[in-house]
Amino acid sequence: MNALPLINPVEVRNRLEQLGVTKEQLLEVVAAAVGGRNNCTSFDPRSAPGWSSWREGNRRLREILIPLGIGWELDETDGIPSVIHRERKMKITMCNTDAGTGLKDYHPQQTSKKGAATEEIVSVNQSLFGEVMDSALLQNIVPLSRMNQPGFLACWYLCVYCDGDEVRAELSCPIVCEDGYFKDFHERIFLTLDEDDGSGIKVRKQEPDGGDAGFEIPVKRKKAL
Amino acid sequence: MKFNPSRLSIARKRRMLNKKALAGKIGVNSHTISLWDKGETEPAPDNVQEFVRVLGYPAPFFYGPDIDEPYKDATSFRSQTLMSAATRDAALAAGSIGFLVSDWVEKRFELPTTSVPDLHLYDPERAARTLRQEWSLGEKPISNMIQLLESKGVRVFSLSENTATVNAYSLWRKGEPYVFLNTFKTAESSRFDAAHELAHLVLHQDGSVKGREAEDQAHRFAASFLMPQADVISSVPHVSHVQQLICEKARWKVSLAALNYRVHKLGLISDWKYRDFCIEIVRNGYNRNEPNEIEREQSIVWEKVLKALWSENTTHLDIANELAIPSEEVGDLLFGILNPSVAAKPVQSKPLEIVAGQEDEPQAIA
Numbered sequence: 001m002n003a004l005p006l007i008n009p010v011e012v013r014n015r016l017e018q019l020g021v022t023k024e025q026l027l028e029v030v031a032a033a034v035g036g037r038n039n040c041t042s043f044d045p046r047s048a049p050g051w052s053s054w055r056e057g058n059r060r061l062r063e064i065l066i067p068l069g070i071g072w073e074l075d076e077t078d079g080i081p082s083v084i085h086r087e088r089k090m091k092i093t094m095c096n097t098d099a100g101t102g103l104k105d106y107h108p109q110q111t112s113k114k115g116a117a118t119e120e121i122v123s124v125n126q127s128l129f130g131e132v133m134d135s136a137l138l139q140n141i142v143p144l145s146r147m148n149q150p151g152f153l154a155c156w157y158l159c160v161y162c163d164g165d166e167v168r169a170e171l172s173c174p175i176v177c178e179d180g181y182f183k184d185f186h187e188r189i190f191l192t193l194d195e196d197d198g199s200g201i202k203v204r205k206q207e208p209d210g211g212d213a214g215f216e217i218p219v220k221r222k223k224a225l
Numbered sequence: 226m227k228f229n230p231s232r233l234s235i236a237r238k239r240r241m242l243n244k245k246a247l248a249g250k251i252g253v254n255s256h257t258i259s260l261w262d263k264g265e266t267e268p269a270p271d272n273v274q275e276f277v278r279v280l281g282y283p284a285p286f287f288y289g290p291d292i293d294e295p296y297k298d299a300t301s302f303r304s305q306t307l308m309s310a311a312t313r314d315a316a317l318a319a320g321s322i323g324f325l326v327s328d329w330v331e332k333r334f335e336l337p338t339t340s341v342p343d344l345h346l347y348d349p350e351r352a353a354r355t356l357r358q359e360w361s362l363g364e365k366p367i368s369n370m371i372q373l374l375e376s377k378g379v380r381v382f383s384l385s386e387n388t389a390t391v392n393a394y395s396l397w398r399k400g401e402p403y404v405f406l407n408t409f410k411t412a413e414s415s416r417f418d419a420a421h422e423l424a425h426l427v428l429h430q431d432g433s434v435k436g437r438e439a440e441d442q443a444h445r446f447a448a449s450f451l452m453p454q455a456d457v458i459s460s461v462p463h464v465s466h467v468q469q470l471i472c473e474k475a476r477w478k479v480s481l482a483a484l485n486y487r488v489h490k491l492g493l494i495s496d497w498k499y500r501d502f503c504i505e506i507v508r509n510g511y512n513r514n515e516p517n518e519i520e521r522e523q524s525i526v527w528e529k530v531l532k533a534l535w536s537e538n539t540t541h542l543d544i545a546n547e548l549a550i551p552s553e554e555v556g557d558l559l560f561g562i563l564n565p566s567v568a569a570k571p572v573q574s575k576p577l578e579i580v581a582g583q584e585d586e587p588q589a590i591a
Contacts, residue, residue: 031361032361034361034363035358035361035362035363036363037363038361038362038363038364038365039358039363039364040363040364041364041455041456041458041459041460042459042460043455043458043459044459164365164368165368215369215372215373215375215376216337216376217337217372217375217376217525217526217529218335218337219334219335219336219337219525219526219529219530219533220334220335221333221334221335221533222332222333222334222335
């Protein structure tokens with residue numbers, strides 16, 4: 001099953017609202033992760049950019065959501081830093097992903113191989129969504145029934161890809177993780193510019209017409225005077 | 226609408242004419258100009274036609290409402306001593322025209338919102354680091370200063386003052402930051418100027434620091450902002466010769482002199498080596514002809530605005546017509562930082578027509 005990514009800005013906002021987060025909050029986390037990566041120089045250990053991005057991203061995720069007092073809590077189960085929401089039965093963690101992030105014809109993969117804990121988390125997602133989705137599609141019903149099972153938390157990954165000035169991000173729910181890498185997703189929500197065409201552009205972007213680099217510079221025509 | 230003396234003053238300053246010089250050109254005495262300037266008397270229509278002839282501004286310009294003017298005390302020029310009052314006033318008057326254009330555009334377009342913090346409590350180096358953190362830039366080189374500023378809501382215009390004594394200036398107006406860059410200088414210098422003006426915007430919003438001290442602070446900020454300490458030290462830990470700096474400066478897109486100064490300040494080269502490098506830079510003419518030049522940075526905001534306007538058959542000439550200002554004033558403010566292919570695009574919105582030529586000759590297209 002290849003989940004069709006959610007791209008339309010209105011749909012994205014609505015879906016994020018259902019999940020209890022906003023696009024702005026997640027973009028703050030993305031910016032922190034990018035800042036963490038950019039803080040590193042060639043004198044840092046080779047793994048530092050990824051580690052820094054991961055550390056800053058997850059820290060900001062917690063800094064933003066937990067103080068809101070709307071049910072988000074800190075969680076560190078199996079050594080995976082996350083925020084959990086028991087009522088919503090979900091958790092979110094930030095991870096660094098590859099160039100497939102934010103592109104509808106590809107999917108994100110972690111930049112480093114994950115261990116058993118991640119595979120376990122993703123298998124929970126699969127048990128929540130995978131089989132139910134397949135049967136639900138056949139029967140044309142909404143696949144949410146297993147979400148009510150006690151103790152099950154659907155795990156969402158805030159996937160962040162950063163290469164120089166190009167940054168893409170998506171909030172996604174993987175359901176297959178093989179050999180330590182994501183293989184399939186139940187749902188992908190692109191964090192793109194409102195005016196974007198779904199090519200997965202976020203915080204900063206390469207100019208498509210060959211400009212050397214670009215920052216997010218929205219310019220919109222107002223309605224005619 | 227009544228004659229507006231402040232507009233006469235702006236047009237006169239744009240042409241670098243003092244009252245006496247203008248009086249001489251239009252055949253009145255300077256006392257008359259003073260009376261017009263103060264609004265005590267109003268020029269006759271014949272006089273206004275003379276303004277049009279001498280200053281090149283259309284007559285309706287002189288009957289418009291007041292225009293905001295950048296006050297010289299609220300702006301920062303780096304080379305005060307080298308710059309004449311006329312040059313300074315012309316550059317400031319360009320700012321007034323820039324406000325007109327900016328207001329015209331903002332009525333029609335939503336531009337990026339302002340996100341430039343007040344960091345006046347920080348010393349310049351710390352302010353540069355803080356701003357980099359705030360903007361998620363970390364220690365990485367900045368690919369494009371103009372676009373970075375635009376992304377943070379700074380309105381960037383070009384100054385086409387044909388002199389290197391006017392670097393750039395910046396100011397806050399109605400809560401929005403403006404930067405005017407002189408594109409007569411090298412691309413590296415303009416980029417440094419942009420960082421220098423950013424320093425004024427974040428460090429000197431309250432106006433408590435002025436003059437030489439403010440300029441020194443802005444210089445230190447710009448050097449730290451463009452060439453972060455940790456990135457420079459890790460990228461060029463050992464500096465042995467000028468050619469190495471010529472190669473390395475591409476990373477931060479700065480001038481050779483700026484990088485030489487920076488590596489010296491960071492203790493990567495000794496005082497003696499710095500002095501030798503300075504001599505070598507001058508001897509080889511690198512101070513006049515920048516080696517390993519970068520491409521001039523370009524605005525994205527103005528490109529998007531102009532392209533959107535073209536789709537409605539509106540060009541910069543139409544903007545000039547509507548604002549009753551010379552079209553070259555609009556061009557000077559925008560084209561210096563525009564992609565040449567955009568700046569060269571349609572200059573008139575009326576359709577092309579075929580003009581009959583002589584027989585046996587190809588027909589001319591006007």
